[in-house]
Amino acid sequence: MKTQPTKLTEAAVTPEAVYLNRRQYLKASALGLGAAAFSGASQAADDGQLSDPAPLWMKTQLNESTASPFSTNEALTPYEYVTGYNNFYEFGTDKSDPEKYGQGFEPHPWSVMVSGAAEKTGTFDLEDVLKGLSVEERIYRLRCVEAWSMVIPWLGVPLSSILARYRPLSRAKYVVFETVYRPEQMPGQRAFFNAIDYPYVEVLRIDEAMHPLTLMAVGVYGRSLPNQNGAPLRLVVPWKYGFKSIKSIQKISFVEQRPKTTWERANPREYGFFANVNPKVSHPRWSQAEERRLPGSLFSANRIPTKMFNGYANEVASLYQGLDLSVYY
Amino acid sequence: MRYFLASKGFWLVLGAPLYYVLYQIGQVLWVRPGALGPDPAQALVTLLGEIALWMLILVLSVTPLRKVFQLLRLHGQRRAMGIACFGYALLHWLAYAALLLEWQWATLGDDLLKRPYISAGFLAGLILLAMAATSNDWSTRRLSRRWRQLHRWGYLAAALVILHVFWIARSNFFEIVIYALIVAGLLVVRWPWFIQKIKMIKDV
Numbered sequence: 001m002k003t004q005p006t007k008l009t010e011a012a013v014t015p016e017a018v019y020l021n022r023r024q025y026l027k028a029s030a031l032g033l034g035a036a037a038f039s040g041a042s043q044a045a046d047d048g049q050l051s052d053p054a055p056l057w058m059k060t061q062l063n064e065s066t067a068s069p070f071s072t073n074e075a076l077t078p079y080e081y082v083t084g085y086n087n088f089y090e091f092g093t094d095k096s097d098p099e100k101y102g103q104g105f106e107p108h109p110w111s112v113m114v115s116g117a118a119e120k121t122g123t124f125d126l127e128d129v130l131k132g133l134s135v136e137e138r139i140y141r142l143r144c145v146e147a148w149s150m151v152i153p154w155l156g157v158p159l160s161s162i163l164a165r166y167r168p169l170s171r172a173k174y175v176v177f178e179t180v181y182r183p184e185q186m187p188g189q190r191a192f193f194n195a196i197d198y199p200y201v202e203v204l205r206i207d208e209a210m211h212p213l214t215l216m217a218v219g220v221y222g223r224s225l226p227n228q229n230g231a232p233l234r235l236v237v238p239w240k241y242g243f244k245s246i247k248s249i250q251k252i253s254f255v256e257q258r259p260k261t262t263w264e265r266a267n268p269r270e271y272g273f274f275a276n277v278n279p280k281v282s283h284p285r286w287s288q289a290e291e292r293r294l295p296g297s298l299f300s301a302n303r304i305p306t307k308m309f310n311g312y313a314n315e316v317a318s319l320y321q322g323l324d325l326s327v328y329y
Numbered sequence: 330m331r332y333f334l335a336s337k338g339f340w341l342v343l344g345a346p347l348y349y350v351l352y353q354i355g356q357v358l359w360v361r362p363g364a365l366g367p368d369p370a371q372a373l374v375t376l377l378g379e380i381a382l383w384m385l386i387l388v389l390s391v392t393p394l395r396k397v398f399q400l401l402r403l404h405g406q407r408r409a410m411g412i413a414c415f416g417y418a419l420l421h422w423l424a425y426a427a428l429l430l431e432w433q434w435a436t437l438g439d440d441l442l443k444r445p446y447i448s449a450g451f452l453a454g455l456i457l458l459a460m461a462a463t464s465n466d467w468s469t470r471r472l473s474r475r476w477r478q479l480h481r482w483g484y485l486a487a488a489l490v491i492l493h494v495f496w497i498a499r500s501n502f503f504e505i506v507i508y509a510l511i512v513a514g515l516l517v518v519r520w521p522w523f524i525q526k527i528k529m530i531k532d533v
Contacts, residue, residue, distance in 0.1 A: 081367040093500040095366070146499065148368060193503035285446060285496060287439065295367035298357050301429055 054224035054232070055108055057127050061135050062219045065155050070213060071139035072311075077150035077294055079221050085294070087144070088228055088247055089196060090179065090186040097188070098228030105185045107231035107248070116176075116253035119167035126232060129165075130218065133157040137222075138215055138236075143277045143310045145241040149291045154236050155219030160210040163252075168206070172254035175209040177202045177235060180250040196266045202235065202246035203261050203273065205319075206254075213238055213315055216249075239309040239316045241275045272329035276320065277310035281329045335402040343413040346380040350420075370428035377421035382494065382508065384414035385487060389515040396524060408464050411483075415461040418454050446496030453489035456482045484519075487512050 052059055088098035091105075110126040135155050143149045163175065179200040183190040189198045208214065215236040218225060225231040230247025237244045243263055263271035270284050279289045288306055296302035309316050320328075333339065350373070356364035365372040388410040394400040430436050440447040460480055463469070469476050491509050498505050517523055 077367070080363065085367050089500060148371075191503075193506070195500040195502055282443075285444060287436075287443075292368060292371070295363070296370055297362065298354065298365070298369045298373065298428065301368075301370040301431065303431065 052223045053108075055127075058130075058218065058224055058232070061130060061133075062155055062222070062224060065135040065137045065219075068136040068138045071137070071153075072141060072151060073139075074141065074151045076139065076153060081295055082150060082152050082220060083226050083229060086228065087146075087242065088188075088230065089194075090188040090198065090200070090248070091228060092188050092191075093195070099226075101187050102227035105182070105227040105231070105248075107225075107227060110232050110250075112233070112249065113251045114166050114253070115251070116255050117169040117172035118254045119169065121166065129162060129233075130157065133161050135218065136215075140215070140236060140238040141310050142236075142238065142242055142245075143291060143306065145243055145271070145275070145283060145288075147283075147286060147288060147291050147306075149293050149304075149306075149310075151293075153221055154215060154217040155222070156215040156217035156236065158212055159214040159216045159235065160212065162216050163209060166252075166254075168254045171256050173206055174255050174258045175204050175206060176251075176253045176255055176259060177204075177246045177249050178251035179246055180248045196262050200246060200262045201259065202244055203258055204235075204237070204244075205258075207319055208237070211316060211319065213312060239277055239312040241277060243271070244275050274320075274325075274328050276325065276329070277306060278308060278325055278329065279306040280308075281326050335405050339406050339409060340413075343384070343409060346383070346417065347420075350376060350380070370424070374421060374424045374429055377417055377424055378494075381414060381417035381421050382490060384410060384417055385490060386508075386511055386515065388414055389483075389487060389512065393515060393518045396518070397527065411457075412461055412464060415457040418457050422451075422454055446493050449489045449496065450493035453486040453493060456486035456489075460486075484516055487516065 054062070084099045085095045086098055087093075087095065088102065091098040091101040108126075111123050112126060112129050113123045115121050135157055137153055137155050139151060139153045141149055142152050168175075179198075180186075181189065181199040183198075188194070204214070215238075217230070217234050217236045218232060220226070220229055225234060230245075230249075233249045234247040235245045235249065244261075258273070260268075261271075261273060263275075264273055277288075282288055290303050291306045293302045293304050307313070353365055353376070354373070357369050388407060391400075391403055391407050391410065395404045426432060426437060430440075441451055442448070460483055463472060463476060463479060472479065491505075491512050494508060495505050518527075
């Protein structure tokens with residue numbers, strides 16, 4: 001398919017000065033100072049959204065974050081869109097619902113239940129899950145299965161460093177993640193008519209889970225995760241479609257046999273287990289060859305070609321060697 | 330009120346969604362670039378499609394309203410409503426082709442052939458086009474019996490539109506089921522058997 005060269009509008013490009021100020025911005029916002037240096041976040045700061053409700057230990061840990069070589073230098077999607085336009089069906093199916101209906105959610109205190117084929121299992125306070133791990137800032141592309149994408153500065157720790165703490169046994173072949181089930185705080189979970197079953201379940205192969213790119217995020221844009229983005233703990237698997245990056249994780253288990261994921265159960269023809277970003281494998285109803293990099297403008301939707309494994313092929317292609325990706329999508 | 334429903338002023342009502350759309354575009358261009366969110370082209374396409382669907386529901390409800398409530402005044406506006414429905418459907422398609430696909434003809438063709446929801450929507454659009462093009466007095470007289478036959482295709486267009494909406498949905502099925510029930514209801518009440526029953530109940 002022929003595509004036109006990407007036309008970048010002014011709004012879509014972050015000025016270099018702003019980009020270079022990012023580190024300072026992170027420190028400043030963590031100290032509760034203004035974040036006016038940063039265009040995307042300045043509006044949020046004005047609205048007072050940057051007053052971080054996270055507990056002190058988490059803020060301290062976020063404040064000590066370091067930059068990661070895995071980061072892209074593409075223009076960031078502004079804070080107001082990262083936190084105001086996303087899918088989190090537990091809070092509603094409209095893109096603005098998570099922000100609108102996520103405010104009553106209480107992410108603290110939080111504990112994570114670890115079970116299955118590991119030496120150390122049990123229920124652990126989030127503080128202990130993260131204790132001593134150094135938080136990195138990673139700017140990743142996020143490609144939604146709906147053919148739009150964003151560039152997001154996550155804060156988190158490599159998932160492998162968390163999983164290693166529980167010493168998975170060699171027979172553990174998959175890692176299962178489960179979102180919290182709190183219908184009283186999550187209106188989508190008590191909706192009369194649901195497209196999917198709750199609690200939401202996602203699964204990674206153990207080698208995918210241990211891959212250095214796989215991140216357990218605890219923050220975004222220099223602060224802890226807002227509720228609508230999966231507070232207090234969410235997965236970020238940048239080479240897979242967004243729905244693999246499960247939010248508000250409360251259970252992790254190591255298993256030998258892989259259970260079906262939520263979307264696989266809902267519609268196996270459209271959503272495979274792997275869900276690797278792949279421009280050559282269409283969603284049955286729409287093409288995945290291109291994506292709209294958000295924000296777009298009215299007269300320039302900012303369409304760009306989608307890259308294999310969302311541009312992370314060098315890092316992850318070896319995981320799928322010999323696998324027919326049109327069959328195992 | 331009754332007079333207004335039958336007057337040319339009714340176009341103000343049919344045009345109201347258009348003023349809203351133009352207001353939103355103005356907002357995006359000159360006031361607040363984020364007024365339609367980070368994906369304004371997609372938002373506009375969806376909005377215009379929804380308006381076209383409401384118009385379709387409106388025009389389909391005229392006959393049942395007349396049969397049940399003797400709302401004759403509105404009946405005289407069927408043509409205007411049909412043309413408005415086609416107009417919004419056309420704007421919906423133009424926004425999709427120009428803003429979302431930026432006139433990439435290869436992609437337009439691909440979508441049309443490979444994406445059933447696009448095919449269904451496009452086919453419905455063609456039917457609406459044929460109906461709008463023959464909605465003038467001259468065509469009505471000229472085609473006479475065949476005009477009625479042609480305009481019965483509108484019911485097929487309605488079914489195709491529902492299919493179009495249903496096939497693109499990923500999650501908001503509840504909304505779509507409601508739309509589908511409304512359209513199905515409006516088609517069923519046209520069924521002679523159903524009209525007969527209504528008459529019997531009324532006569533009692």
